[in-house]
Amino acid sequence: MPTVRLRDGAEYPEPARRAFELSKQWFRYDFPQPAAMTRVMAWDPHFGGPHGRAMKRAMAPGEFSRGEKEMVAAAVSGVNACDY
Amino acid sequence: MTGDAPWYEAAMVVGITNALNVVADGLGALMTPVKPGACPAEVGAIYDDIRAFYGGSGEIPTPFGLAAQDPGYLGDLWAAVKRAFTDNQLSRRLKTSLAFAVSLTTRSAFGTAFHLTEMRRLGVGQGGIMEIVGVTQMFSSYTKIADTLQLEPDMGDIAPVDQTPAPGGSPPA
Numbered sequence: 001m002p003t004v005r006l007r008d009g010a011e012y013p014e015p016a017r018r019a020f021e022l023s024k025q026w027f028r029y030d031f032p033q034p035a036a037m038t039r040v041m042a043w044d045p046h047f048g049g050p051h052g053r054a055m056k057r058a059m060a061p062g063e064f065s066r067g068e069k070e071m072v073a074a075a076v077s078g079v080n081a082c083d084y
Numbered sequence: 085m086t087g088d089a090p091w092y093e094a095a096m097v098v099g100i101t102n103a104l105n106v107v108a109d110g111l112g113a114l115m116t117p118v119k120p121g122a123c124p125a126e127v128g129a130i131y132d133d134i135r136a137f138y139g140g141s142g143e144i145p146t147p148f149g150l151a152a153q154d155p156g157y158l159g160d161l162w163a164a165v166k167r168a169f170t171d172n173q174l175s176r177r178l179k180t181s182l183a184f185a186v187s188l189t190t191r192s193a194f195g196t197a198f199h200l201t202e203m204r205r206l207g208v209g210q211g212g213i214m215e216i217v218g219v220t221q222m223f224s225s226y227t228k229i230a231d232t233l234q235l236e237p238d239m240g241d242i243a244p245v246d247q248t249p250a251p252g253g254s255p256p257a
Contacts, residue, residue: 006235033238059219063211064178064212068178072216072223075186079189083231
């Protein structure tokens, strides 16, 4: 169980809700609520903004496709024993 | 990369990479590898195959040199490693990059250096290497934030279930 109460998307200010829309496009999936980490990162836009941009840049297709990078991310998450 | 097969392959790469790394990092400075010039013929043949797989370099990677104290064990270990890293559903280039990311994440000095060298040998440019470093670094942040807050997965039910049978098997009745 999360150690914090994850706020619904509607509890965030308008700029964050716009970012949630972009996040939905990125994931290409219509979550009932923005993904948990998306909401966490929106808590502090001065951290979450640049962190999210760095993440998006890292995951963008280059020498490796986005799919290949998702697999690398899954492996990194696996060895970090991260269930999320 | 649809279906389960690529993920089975990726998992085997991650596992065997970790297996090589724990021995190389843990015992590399404490035990002496079996030298190529002073080994039984059985080990020499495996060493030749290892060299060929890694581009003909004279160096036998530490974990194989250590495993060679038991030739039978070396043979099976090497067969598993070779199978895991050979082009299949996933390219060797991607598998090596996965191994690099796993080694970096687990702070394996052996694995990080070894797979970085392999990535370069297999044609991954500096830009591609930094892409893998970026993914590894950002997900090392992402996962720790998620774990600290003990978040529950919200992606678990998204992927379609692959109903195909195991290789060579039959579909479920």
